[in-house]
Amino acid sequence: MNILDRIIVVKKEEVKKLKKNFSVDVYSQSEFYNEPCLPFSEALSKEGKISIIAEIKKASPSKGIISPNFDYEDIANIYMDADVDAISILTDEMFFQGSIEYLNSIAFVKTVPLLRKDFIIDEIQIHQAKAYGADAILLISEVLDAAQIRDFTQIAKELDLSVLLELHSPQMLDKIDQSINTILGVNNRNLEDFSVDLGTTETIKKHLNKDVIVVSESGIGSQDDIQKLQQTGVEAILVGETFIKSNDMYATIKQMQKWCVRES
Numbered sequence: 001m002n003i004l005d006r007i008i009v010v011k012k013e014e015v016k017k018l019k020k021n022f023s024v025d026v027y028s029q030s031e032f033y034n035e036p037c038l039p040f041s042e043a044l045s046k047e048g049k050i051s052i053i054a055e056i057k058k059a060s061p062s063k064g065i066i067s068p069n070f071d072y073e074d075i076a077n078i079y080m081d082a083d084v085d086a087i088s089i090l091t092d093e094m095f096f097q098g099s100i101e102y103l104n105s106i107a108f109v110k111t112v113p114l115l116r117k118d119f120i121i122d123e124i125q126i127h128q129a130k131a132y133g134a135d136a137i138l139l140i141s142e143v144l145d146a147a148q149i150r151d152f153t154q155i156a157k158e159l160d161l162s163v164l165l166e167l168h169s170p171q172m173l174d175k176i177d178q179s180i181n182t183i184l185g186v187n188n189r190n191l192e193d194f195s196v197d198l199g200t201t202e203t204i205k206k207h208l209n210k211d212v213i214v215v216s217e218s219g220i221g222s223q224d225d226i227q228k229l230q231q232t233g234v235e236a237i238l239v240g241e242t243f244i245k246s247n248d249m250y251a252t253i254k255q256m257q258k259w260c261v262r263e264s
């Protein structure tokens with residue numbers, strides 16, 4: 001059983017508890033539930049540059065605590081001051097030490113789209129994401145079948161939420177209808193040994209439709225990394241650890257934004 005399998009076992013129990021205490025009717029009373037979302041796809045497809053989704057993440061199963069002095073509000077403010085294109089917020093508690101409350105707090109002051117990054121296995125989590133102020137949700141192809149991907153994507157769209165559908169290998173492509181899921185995240189991290197290979201993005205992108213927005217995820221931190229992804233032709237990158245661990249987060253973001261400008 002790999003780490004993803006272990007996470008899903010825990011997530012199923014969490015969802016059971018969530019459904020005992022909350023319902024769609026409860027979530028529909030939220031301030032954010034009936035408000036329009038900020039446009040996620042536009043944020044990720046800006047002409048002349050690779051867009052940056054900056055991630056708020058305290059810990060991970062592979063690295064443990066990433067930010068000992070973690071202050072999610074301070075991080076969010078730095079990200080917005082630095083004009084990142086979108087913000088990803090880890091809401092999983094047990095494995096990433098995140099919280100749905102982080103999303104809700106930041107939603108009240110957001111200036112860019114917010115992505116709820118969690119392990120969504122039930123539609124109640126989608127309604128929860130909308131109620132707490134998300135503009136987009138992550139779906140992971142490795143933990144969902146084709147019908148779930150289709151159904152969850154449809155539910156999200158009905159709520160005005162965008163979907164970032166993540167895959168780790170070309171084997172997942174058979175599950176995906178690229179006419180429906182038009183924002184695909186390629187995670188460069190191997191789920192078995194946690195190794196990272198940016199070549200994964202290049203390999204998978206060759207199989208994707210030209211109009212699909214491609215987000216490269218994991219292992220991105222250097223100018224060489226950005227140059228490789230420029231050549232691959234991705235529209236966006238998701239970066240967390242590089243920013244979170246930086247002694248000067250703002251300066252690190254600004255440097256990466258310069259690297260992300262496309263050569264004319």
